Amino acid sequence: MIVFPMPKHPSDKTGKPGRRVTLADVAREVGASTITVSRALRRPEMVSEGLRQRIAAAVETLGYLPDPAAQALASRRSNVIGVLIPSVTNNVFSDVLAGLYDTVGGTAFNVQLGNTRYRAEVEEELIRIFLSQRPAGLIVAGIDQTPASRAMLAQAECPVVQIMELGEDPVDMLVGFSHRDAAQAATEHLLAQGYRAPAFLGARMDPRSERRHAGFRAALAAASPEGAAPARELTTTEPSSVRLGGVLFDRLRERFPETDAVFCNNDDLALGAQFAAQRAGLKVGPEVGICGFNDLEVMSAAHPTITSVRTFRRETGETAVRKVLARLAGEEAGPDVTDLQWKLIPRSSTDRG
Amino acid sequence: MIVFPMPKHPSDKTGKPGRRVTLADVAREVGASTITVSRALRRPEMVSEGLRQRIAAAVETLGYLPDPAAQALASRRSNVIGVLIPSVTNNVFSDVLAGLYDTVGGTAFNVQLGNTRYRAEVEEELIRIFLSQRPAGLIVAGIDQTPASRAMLAQAECPVVQIMELGEDPVDMLVGFSHRDAAQAATEHLLAQGYRAPAFLGARMDPRSERRHAGFRAALAAASPEGAAPARELTTTEPSSVRLGGVLFDRLRERFPETDAVFCNNDDLALGAQFAAQRAGLKVGPEVGICGFNDLEVMSAAHPTITSVRTFRRETGETAVRKVLARLAGEEAGPDVTDLQWKLIPRSSTDRG
DNA sequence: TTGTAGGCGTTATCAC
DNA sequence: GTGATAACGCCTACAA
Numbered sequence: 001m002i003v004f005p006m007p008k009h010p011s012d013k014t015g016k017p018g019r020r021v022t023l024a025d026v027a028r029e030v031g032a033s034t035i036t037v038s039r040a041l042r043r044p045e046m047v048s049e050g051l052r053q054r055i056a057a058a059v060e061t062l063g064y065l066p067d068p069a070a071q072a073l074a075s076r077r078s079n080v081i082g083v084l085i086p087s088v089t090n091n092v093f094s095d096v097l098a099g100l101y102d103t104v105g106g107t108a109f110n111v112q113l114g115n116t117r118y119r120a121e122v123e124e125e126l127i128r129i130f131l132s133q134r135p136a137g138l139i140v141a142g143i144d145q146t147p148a149s150r151a152m153l154a155q156a157e158c159p160v161v162q163i164m165e166l167g168e169d170p171v172d173m174l175v176g177f178s179h180r181d182a183a184q185a186a187t188e189h190l191l192a193q194g195y196r197a198p199a200f201l202g203a204r205m206d207p208r209s210e211r212r213h214a215g216f217r218a219a220l221a222a223a224s225p226e227g228a229a230p231a232r233e234l235t236t237t238e239p240s241s242v243r244l245g246g247v248l249f250d251r252l253r254e255r256f257p258e259t260d261a262v263f264c265n266n267d268d269l270a271l272g273a274q275f276a277a278q279r280a281g282l283k284v285g286p287e288v289g290i291c292g293f294n295d296l297e298v299m300s301a302a303h304p305t306i307t308s309v310r311t312f313r314r315e316t317g318e319t320a321v322r323k324v325l326a327r328l329a330g331e332e333a334g335p336d337v338t339d340l341q342w343k344l345i346p347r348s349s350t351d352r353g
Numbered sequence: 354m355i356v357f358p359m360p361k362h363p364s365d366k367t368g369k370p371g372r373r374v375t376l377a378d379v380a381r382e383v384g385a386s387t388i389t390v391s392r393a394l395r396r397p398e399m400v401s402e403g404l405r406q407r408i409a410a411a412v413e414t415l416g417y418l419p420d421p422a423a424q425a426l427a428s429r430r431s432n433v434i435g436v437l438i439p440s441v442t443n444n445v446f447s448d449v450l451a452g453l454y455d456t457v458g459g460t461a462f463n464v465q466l467g468n469t470r471y472r473a474e475v476e477e478e479l480i481r482i483f484l485s486q487r488p489a490g491l492i493v494a495g496i497d498q499t500p501a502s503r504a505m506l507a508q509a510e511c512p513v514v515q516i517m518e519l520g521e522d523p524v525d526m527l528v529g530f531s532h533r534d535a536a537q538a539a540t541e542h543l544l545a546q547g548y549r550a551p552a553f554l555g556a557r558m559d560p561r562s563e564r565r566h567a568g569f570r571a572a573l574a575a576a577s578p579e580g581a582a583p584a585r586e587l588t589t590t591e592p593s594s595v596r597l598g599g600v601l602f603d604r605l606r607e608r609f610p611e612t613d614a615v616f617c618n619n620d621d622l623a624l625g626a627q628f629a630a631q632r633a634g635l636k637v638g639p640e641v642g643i644c645g646f647n648d649l650e651v652m653s654a655a656h657p658t659i660t661s662v663r664t665f666r667r668e669t670g671e672t673a674v675r676k677v678l679a680r681l682a683g684e685e686a687g688p689d690v691t692d693l694q695w696k697l698i699p700r701s702s703t704d705r706g
Numbered sequence: 707t708t709g710t711a712g713g714c715g716t717t718a719t720c721a722c
Numbered sequence: 723g724t725g726a727t728a729a730c731g732c733c734t735a736c737a738a
Contacts, residue, residue: 065485069425070731094447101468132418242654275656301595303628423715
């Protein structure tokens, strides 16, 4: 029978504080070499049944936890999946994040977030820094990276996923949907409902907003015989908010009194527009149509309920991580584009009754 | 004059892909030792002016970036500040996150997020894992850790900040406010406005929700002569949502028809309650008072505007990180409690007109 | 299936 | 002020 020497556990108050339990400790415990223990942990099938079990037991009793820094240094690959998004607070991205964290949870990987604040230079800088960590993978929002960013991503020795959009030539993998098509469909819906003078309300106007804007215009152009449709649009670079939606709505009606419907860049604006319409005594739906984008939870609960275009944000995060993991597991290779689609959800706010 | 040999930059297509620029490369370049370069980077004052400048130049031209894994391994301290929160999507926490990322941005530190999903066991597990990374600091939501979690945090060799609440004995540092007091004040506001039968609506019911619940009860107890106030309350463990706010509101009115005001656990519920009230044809304010919690942006933009209790979420994140950084810089020491306060914001929804 | 040797890139320690 | 040397804990490559 083997006598187990008292291990120096971090919780021991004796000796140097917190001496770490290492692979060597486990190895000594079971009378094997460190590399064998290492293998038992990462490639159990390479180690004999008996040894494997004794190692597992020792790991348990000693409370061994691998040191990620040492792993990263030795293997030249960290367990960090870098994620670059323009905003942490925006509901859209926090849903994506939820998907990311859900999918990465339970795996040996960690998400490391970078906030680009909607600025390409910041993104470039962050890509550089993230890459210096030898990430296991990189997930970046959008397809409008700077040339330098693209070059770095292309050379990166890890899977790269661009998310939230579709595009011509992804750096590596791509998960998203067509903002242009979605916006065009939403606008067509307004026209189909009989609204004659739909307007566009946009805030922040990042690349994705611009593409939605383009979709709105395309729908109008297609509908107007001579392509002479007046441009009822109000956009701002200000960050979007419910309050701003109201402000823009009021301003819009002042400038284009004939407006009878608005397609908003996102749901916050739409909600604000609806409140503003109600303040103005307008009957939302019959008198003025309102359509948002993203279909946040509040849209289906509002009074009246608000039409929107559902986007699959959580799924975006999940899919992106899964693609990274699959690539790392050698299950997939080569470029890959996943269209997550979108879905128009008509509700009372665009029902003319 | 020194001739600079062509460095092996990662972007070189020659040789092994991506050979990293190391401290040694920089050292060779300037004719110094690695340790000196290391010092020049971390403690410039320990290196002579001239050398320091040549090193800076070499770092620049070579494009040297430190390897965090190697740094962590050698220094036994990573640049990771671990953050444990119950939810990534909840607006409350995403605001905190924004504060965290803002404050950590530009520093050499990184935030690593752990999603506890409102479960103490998950939190415990995550604390264990995070600690194995030798984090630079740890920020955890709430004060209701398991005993094991508390023990680990207490022994952690890094600054620890509990956030979002106030409490008796913090593990180390604490940044938050009193949910109980805030809720009590909100309830007193309802009573002061003349509402006779205020009710409580609660979802999720995590520890902080429970304390708000307690605040509601305390206010009622203080107001009712015999302490015989009937308990008009409806709570659920379901995650909160706008839709749920409506459902609960309807159910509440069914069960307690006399209800003339509701204090909601959070703003989502309040917004949902307001929509439901409007659907029921009630005049919000005069006929039924509605008060939320947190004062999300939408509250001031809604129609009518909704009373809420403002909490300083972004500031919470900022303060937590600053405390960690200060401690690491040796600027502060010892336990420390920061009360970030709260503020009642009365609006139309509790104005009986 | 298991082990040996060496190195990953940086910092701590102790000299000079 | 600067440098040699030895870790830090683990993994890759190769050998047995």
